[in-house]
Amino acid sequence: MGKIMLEVNNLKTKYVTRFNESVYAVDNVSLRLEEGESMGIAGESGCGKSTLALSLMGYYFAPLHHIEGSIIVEGKDITKMTPDQVRKTVLGTEISYIPQAAMNALNPTQKIIRFIENVIHAHDPGMPKNRIYEMARDRFEVLNLPEEVLEKYPVELSGGMKQRTVIAISTILSPKVLIADEPSSALDVSSQKMVIKMMRELMKNGFIKSMIFITHELPLLYNVTDDIMVMYAGQIVEKGTAKEMVFDPLHPYSKGLMGSIIVPEAGTRDAKLTAIPGTPPNLKNPPAGCRFAQRCKYAHAACKVQSIEEVRLKDGRMYRCILDQNELKEGKK
Numbered sequence: 001m002g003k004i005m006l007e008v009n010n011l012k013t014k015y016v017t018r019f020n021e022s023v024y025a026v027d028n029v030s031l032r033l034e035e036g037e038s039m040g041i042a043g044e045s046g047c048g049k050s051t052l053a054l055s056l057m058g059y060y061f062a063p064l065h066h067i068e069g070s071i072i073v074e075g076k077d078i079t080k081m082t083p084d085q086v087r088k089t090v091l092g093t094e095i096s097y098i099p100q101a102a103m104n105a106l107n108p109t110q111k112i113i114r115f116i117e118n119v120i121h122a123h124d125p126g127m128p129k130n131r132i133y134e135m136a137r138d139r140f141e142v143l144n145l146p147e148e149v150l151e152k153y154p155v156e157l158s159g160g161m162k163q164r165t166v167i168a169i170s171t172i173l174s175p176k177v178l179i180a181d182e183p184s185s186a187l188d189v190s191s192q193k194m195v196i197k198m199m200r201e202l203m204k205n206g207f208i209k210s211m212i213f214i215t216h217e218l219p220l221l222y223n224v225t226d227d228i229m230v231m232y233a234g235q236i237v238e239k240g241t242a243k244e245m246v247f248d249p250l251h252p253y254s255k256g257l258m259g260s261i262i263v264p265e266a267g268t269r270d271a272k273l274t275a276i277p278g279t280p281p282n283l284k285n286p287p288a289g290c291r292f293a294q295r296c297k298y299a300h301a302a303c304k305v306q307s308i309e310e311v312r313l314k315d316g317r318m319y320r321c322i323l324d325q326n327e328l329k330e331g332k333k
């Protein structure tokens with residue numbers, strides 16, 4: 001077993017809105033990431049992926065609040081630290097986070113090298129600028145990014161180049177865990193491939209020790225991460241290796257995300273793919289029982305009332321559903 005980079009136990013977090021309503025966006029999430037491991041998190045929009053990413057940094061300020069659960073980094077529970085301690089000792093070096101749409105949020109009036117200086121100075125205020133420039137240049141070279149980019153402004157870069165630059169800036173301090181929130185979603189296919197290649201390169205070279213890659217597209221993760229968790233309505237509904245999750249998903253929601261619920265057309269032997277009708281529930285008031293039941297074509301009456309514990313299968317796989325695989329195959333009502 002590799003060294004554990006991140007261990008999360010039963011994490012629950014919520015937003016408190018300005019009308020004083022609570023939105024329970026991360027509900028009882030546990031995960032563990034070892035050195036060299038990459039984990040994918042998939043789920044539709046509104047399922048809590050970005051909130052989970054934010055919550056994993058342990059950097060809580062309104063409207064996001066920690067309810068319970070631990071996040072262990074280097075033997076310390078960072079949920080017990082003050083935001084200031086987290087900022088000084090965790091962010092950038094232990095955990096680095098690339099927010100969704102980060103590349104479009106870069107301050108347009110700053111050259112790229114200034115962003116790198118800011119990241120490094122937040123951690124080491126005394127480092128001279130020429131030393132920072134050398135560090136940045138060396139790292140850019142490894143990542144196949146031209147040195148000239150350091151002196152450019154964000155608007156001068158193409159989308160793909162901007163996103164790769166964001167990744168380089170975010171990982172300049174060689175974090176143990178990189179959390180990338182939909183880093184390739186806004187890009188065309190060839191830029192997507194470059195971004196994914198670069199993230200793998202960072203892992204291979206040891207510039208990042210482990211990675212969490214968030215996306216709404218489950219199939220995308222097959223070539224990107226070792227393991228995949230599927231998130232629905234604030235909860236993890238299934239975990240497995242990338243291969244298991246992509247080729248043999250167990251939970252009805254994962255099956256739907258894969259677009260792989262194959263239904264024979266009436267009277268023919270042809271199969272058609274089904275999408276998932278409906279939308280995820282409102283997390284102010286999550287439904288009792290299985291949160292997916294309203295949209296699940298296999299749901300029994302019990303699914304809507306019975307609390308769903310994680311079901312563990314013989315080979316160590318987990319999915320959160322009371323139906324067994326035979327019932328799911330038959331689509332019993």
Ligand SMILES: Nc1ncnc2c1ncn2[C@@H]1O[C@H](COP(=O)(O)OP(=O)(O)O)[C@@H](O)[C@H]1O
Nearest residue numbers: 015023025044045046047048049050051063283
């Ligand atoms: N700042 C916020 N205040 C209140 N609710 C929020 C806030 N940001 C997101 N939410 C809600 O939290 C839930 C999860 O959102 P999010 O984490 O962005 O999902 P995803 O990244 O999977 O699309 C949604 O119901 C969303 O409306």
Ligand SMILES: [Mg+2]
Nearest residue numbers: 049050051100
């Ligand atoms: Mg999101």
